[in-house]
Amino acid sequence: MIAPTGDVGRSSAVGTDPDAERHYALASPALGERALELLRARFRTRDDALLAVTRAYYDTFDRRLAGEDAILCRTLEDGAHSLRLESLSGGLVRRLATPIVPGFAADLPRGPFHDAIAPLIDVRRLLQLVEITGSVERASVLDDRGKTTVRLSFEQWTIGSRADRIHGADITLLTATPVKGYGKAARRVCELLEAELALHPLPPGALLSVFGVAPQSAATPAATRPAITRDMRSDEAIKRIYASLLETIVANEEGTRRRTDPEFLHQFRVAIRRTRAGIARLRGVFPVRTMERFKREFAWLGSVTGPMRDLDVHLMELPAYEAALPPEARGDLEPLRTHLELSADREQVKLEAALESERYARLIKSWRAWLRRPVPMRTPLVDARRPIEQLARERIYKLHGRVLKRGSKIDDQTPDEAVHDLRLDCKKLRYLIEFFRDLFDPKVIKQQIRALKQLQEVLGRFNDFSVQQIALADATHEMAEHGRAPLATAVVVGRLIETLRGRQQQARDEVRGRIQTFNTPDNRARAEQLFAPTAPVGTE
Amino acid sequence: MKIIACYNLKGGVGKTAATVNLAYHAAQQGARTLIWDLDPQGAASFYFRVKPKVKGGFDTLLKRRRSPMKSIRGTDYEGLDLLPADFSARHIDLIVDRTRKPKRRLKRLVKGLKKEYDCVFLDCAPSIGVATEVLFQIADALVVPTIPTTLSVNTLKRIKKHLKGMNGSAPTVLPFFSMVDRRKQLHKSICEGEQRLPIDPLNASIPYSSLVEQMGTHRAPVSTFAAGSRPARAYEQLGEEIRAQLN
Ligand SMILES: Nc1ncnc2c1ncn2[C@@H]1O[C@H](COP(=O)(O)OP(=O)(O)O)[C@@H](O)[C@H]1O
Ligand SMILES: [Mg+2]
Numbered sequence: 001m002i003a004p005t006g007d008v009g010r011s012s013a014v015g016t017d018p019d020a021e022r023h024y025a026l027a028s029p030a031l032g033e034r035a036l037e038l039l040r041a042r043f044r045t046r047d048d049a050l051l052a053v054t055r056a057y058y059d060t061f062d063r064r065l066a067g068e069d070a071i072l073c074r075t076l077e078d079g080a081h082s083l084r085l086e087s088l089s090g091g092l093v094r095r096l097a098t099p100i101v102p103g104f105a106a107d108l109p110r111g112p113f114h115d116a117i118a119p120l121i122d123v124r125r126l127l128q129l130v131e132i133t134g135s136v137e138r139a140s141v142l143d144d145r146g147k148t149t150v151r152l153s154f155e156q157w158t159i160g161s162r163a164d165r166i167h168g169a170d171i172t173l174l175t176a177t178p179v180k181g182y183g184k185a186a187r188r189v190c191e192l193l194e195a196e197l198a199l200h201p202l203p204p205g206a207l208l209s210v211f212g213v214a215p216q217s218a219a220t221p222a223a224t225r226p227a228i229t230r231d232m233r234s235d236e237a238i239k240r241i242y243a244s245l246l247e248t249i250v251a252n253e254e255g256t257r258r259r260t261d262p263e264f265l266h267q268f269r270v271a272i273r274r275t276r277a278g279i280a281r282l283r284g285v286f287p288v289r290t291m292e293r294f295k296r297e298f299a300w301l302g303s304v305t306g307p308m309r310d311l312d313v314h315l316m317e318l319p320a321y322e323a324a325l326p327p328e329a330r331g332d333l334e335p336l337r338t339h340l341e342l343s344a345d346r347e348q349v350k351l352e353a354a355l356e357s358e359r360y361a362r363l364i365k366s367w368r369a370w371l372r373r374p375v376p377m378r379t380p381l382v383d384a385r386r387p388i389e390q391l392a393r394e395r396i397y398k399l400h401g402r403v404l405k406r407g408s409k410i411d412d413q414t415p416d417e418a419v420h421d422l423r424l425d426c427k428k429l430r431y432l433i434e435f436f437r438d439l440f441d442p443k444v445i446k447q448q449i450r451a452l453k454q455l456q457e458v459l460g461r462f463n464d465f466s467v468q469q470i471a472l473a474d475a476t477h478e479m480a481e482h483g484r485a486p487l488a489t490a491v492v493v494g495r496l497i498e499t500l501r502g503r504q505q506q507a508r509d510e511v512r513g514r515i516q517t518f519n520t521p522d523n524r525a526r527a528e529q530l531f532a533p534t535a536p537v538g539t540e
Numbered sequence: 541m542k543i544i545a546c547y548n549l550k551g552g553v554g555k556t557a558a559t560v561n562l563a564y565h566a567a568q569q570g571a572r573t574l575i576w577d578l579d580p581q582g583a584a585s586f587y588f589r590v591k592p593k594v595k596g597g598f599d600t601l602l603k604r605r606r607s608p609m610k611s612i613r614g615t616d617y618e619g620l621d622l623l624p625a626d627f628s629a630r631h632i633d634l635i636v637d638r639t640r641k642p643k644r645r646l647k648r649l650v651k652g653l654k655k656e657y658d659c660v661f662l663d664c665a666p667s668i669g670v671a672t673e674v675l676f677q678i679a680d681a682l683v684v685p686t687i688p689t690t691l692s693v694n695t696l697k698r699i700k701k702h703l704k705g706m707n708g709s710a711p712t713v714l715p716f717f718s719m720v721d722r723r724k725q726l727h728k729s730i731c732e733g734e735q736r737l738p739i740d741p742l743n744a745s746i747p748y749s750s751l752v753e754q755m756g757t758h759r760a761p762v763s764t765f766a767a768g769s770r771p772a773r774a775y776e777q778l779g780e781e782i783r784a785q786l787n
Contacts, residue, residue: 095619096570112658113570140616146759147589148616180614180621 008246022190023089026172032154035174035197039152042192046148048138053077054161056131057208059123060103060474061261066215068120071208072102077136083108087114089204092176106337123253123316125261129213132171133155135371141189149182150189151175159211160366166321170523171210174199208387227242230389230439235285235375237388241278243437245271250364256305257355259348262312271526272302277431281395284383290370297363304354311344314471324499325492332492336472339479388389388535399429400467404524407455412508416466419511423459426452440530446525455518465504469497541654542786544680545662545711547672550695553684553719554581557752559564559663562683562782564761567620569779574612575622578632578675579665583623586758590624595753597628599635602645608652615640616632617761621657633669638777642674650678671724677704679711680786686720688730697738714776717745723735742785 028031039045054076059065065072073084079101088090088480096113102333105118134157141150145237155173173322178186193199202210209215226240248271255264279295318337322330375384383391406422430452437445475494479485546559559575567573577584582592588735594601594611601608612621628635636642657748662675676682684699686692696715703710715737729735729742731745749771751762758765763772 092618094572095571097568111570112572143589145591179616182611182614302729 001104013469016155016364017185019091019183020204021175021177022186022192023090023207023210024176024199024201026413028176029156029172030460031197032156032172035193035199036137036152038192038196039139039141039189043189044142044144045152046142048140048142049078050135050137051078051530052134053136053155054131054133057129057211058126059129060121061127061255061263062124063120064124069205071115072119072126074102081114081460086210099440102128104315106315106451108357116146117213118319123262127260130211131161131206132159132211133161134158141180141185143185149179151177151179151187152189154178157211221346225438228388228438233384233389234282234388234391235374235379235381235384237286238278238282239371239375241273242367245275245278246368246371247526248261249275253355257352262309262316265305265309265312267352269302269305272298272305274431274435280434281399281428281432282391285381285391286384287381294363294367294370297359297367301354301360301363305351308344308347308351310467310471311340311347314475315340315470317345317468324496329488329492329495332486332488334477335374335479335484335486335489336493339475339482339484343475343478346464388436389439392432392439392534396429396432396436397527397533399425399432400527400531402517403429407519410515411512416508419449419459419508422454422515423463428439429454444530445525448523448530451518451523451526455514457508458514462504462507462511465500465507469500469504478517488493541650541657541660542681543650543662543679544683544782544786545661545675545745546683546685547662547664547675547699547749548684548686548695549668549698550692552665553687553692554746554752556587556663557755558683558685558716558718558746558775558778559584559661560587560755561761561763561772562779563620563659563661563674564763564777566661566783567617567777568658568763570619572656573620573659573661574657575620575661575663577622577627578629579662579663580627580630580632581665582627584663585624585760587755588613588622589759590615590622592627594624594626594628597626598632599639600628600636602639602642602649604645604649604652608649609625609694610692613695617764621733629665632665634668634672636669636671636674642670643677646674652683665762668698673706676706676711677709681782682711682713684713684715684781685746686715686737686738687719688717688727690730692738692747693730693735700738712750712785713739714782716740716742717737719748720745721748742778742781744774744781746748746778747771747786750769773776775785 024035026035051147056074058072058074067087070090071086073086075082075084080097082097083100083102084092084279085094086097094113094116095109096111098109100107100109102108102480104123105114105121107115108114121433128289134155136156137154139152140148142153143149145385153173153175155175157171157173159171176186176189190201194201224242226237228237228240249268252268252271255261259265276295276298279291279298283291313395314338318333318340322333325333379385403422403425406418406425410418410422412443430449433445433452435450472493476485479489489515544562546555546562548555562577563573564583571609575584575588577592590613596606599610600606614621621744639645649661659715662679664672664675669752683705686696699713703713717727717731720731722731723744730737747770749769751766751769751771754765755762762769762775766772
């Protein structure tokens, strides 16, 4: 939880929290001048400064800061940049004088500011929500010792940067910020403004909406469940599944292209992988020639988006790598970060080119057209008209059997290859089950998925640590080629690879046990009950 | 949260000046900072124009009958707050002496500040009694302004000896030269290390400067009215060095 300093700073309703900042949206600049005149007449005040100010507000695409009542503001005031972590309900949480433009937590210098933000945004990227430019006239209300008790600012804003004042909508605000411990003075100031000038404070947290920032989060669109029923024709049902995956692909395209946040590319790729798994595992329903082409094209799309995802994952792993190192060695990873960032920038250019290519456009267009085409009344494909429930059971059952068989052959001596194959099968099995989840008893299928998930967890860990070792080795290699690998970095990376190898081995040691936990009589019986074909198995 | 006690058993050596400027610098660096004015004279409170009064007095504060947050005042500078002095603190030794388990109480009091602050500066009164001893228990560092004279060197010896007798968690002692006048031969020779100190001093030292005296008329940290001046830079250096020592 985040709170401005002071134990009274959290209450939200206006009027109950004397230490909360109040903003008044004014109908005209003249009203602001009148307000200041009024306060000067009734209180001891001091005029402080008139400044040109630029502010930009940041949050992650899914508004993680807002979820914790926070917002990040980058200000340029009097020629100096700073970052301010503010409470949405008013008040400063932390400030850092730095010219850094917010991005990932890792971009911030180590220290209390970083530590306050990092857990809130995790791996997310901070995005600019809005930029405002304007002039701020500051004044203070003083007590009889000359101590500031309330800070006043009379602000005239334009939405947009100084260069592109597109909106031209001028916003005039008067802000009263109580100094901690002087709530009484602030209340008197606000009461006067509200009584004499009929001003109404903005509701707490509403400031950003004044600048046109929507309060809700814009989450990455994840797949919506397609509406399929048990006796639906298989071709019809599967097309619906593909169509919903296509929606996910398209919905994440813009975020991927603009690299808004790694999550978009991730969702984009998951939908592609699912589509590919469907094409591979649900054969016999559509003409082979058609599917071959789509299969090839989606494989291409998977391969051109892969390197960027690998780099994203790698960059997101960096904090964990750092944590695994003694504090004094952490700085040695910086060259690696720089290298990965440079590589990511290069990859992004390629990725964008792929998404803007003729080939991509053609794939999406033809896939969509094909999905929209009604299924044929007559078809030589036997599986096409079978009820989807039958087909789903049959295919899941088969794959489940393969997972059990492959799994039973794995012991502590089996080559890693077999473990990787098992992992891929589990993944496909999971996709299939999830495609058809609605066809099964929700409680039972949930248990089945949970069991599979537990097995996948250890296999995933085993794979991740292995991939990370290779990626680290590759990265040092590339860095050396470019002359960007200081000895200290190479040493530290070597140590990391060693650590990862240990962790991989640890995961490997757990594999057998997890397979046994998955392959229990109970689990097998449940799978039988769920997936064993009831009707005679169709030809395949 | 780090607790930095500015202490010397002598008065007029630049404790309050150091507290105010170091705390201001810490706040400027983004640390949420609190000054706890423990001197009944209330010099630090004076610099920030805050009334030197804590409701219920020091006793109430120590016994936590009232949250310290209620007595804390924001200074005119963002990120820098002050727990004001109170005249009752002139009997601080007596109050501590009469309180059961004062160490524990003080620790709890300070724990309550942890959520709110990264850095707490204690502007201690120049004394050496039970209260001081208890305060040392909660401090991470003891910053000791030392005027480069033979007498001050002896004072440092006494502090060192005193801390030796302290069982358990003694703070790191960080002396620095204060009010240094390089025109004075003695200052020069001591600062240049010709006379070894019982505890190694920090590299940064604060020059004797009328700008520091002017804090009294401006009632503000040096950097706010003389940014970039020699003493302003010296306090910044000192702050950085202390921060490095504490990490
Ligand atoms: N570096 C300095 N140069 C000149 N005068 C100083 C300096 N440091 C402190 N003073 C002045 O000396 C007096 C005592 O300083 P102060 O910080 O209040 O000491 P303490 O808190 O140790 O009693 C004050 O008037 C202050 O303005
Ligand atoms: Mg003093």
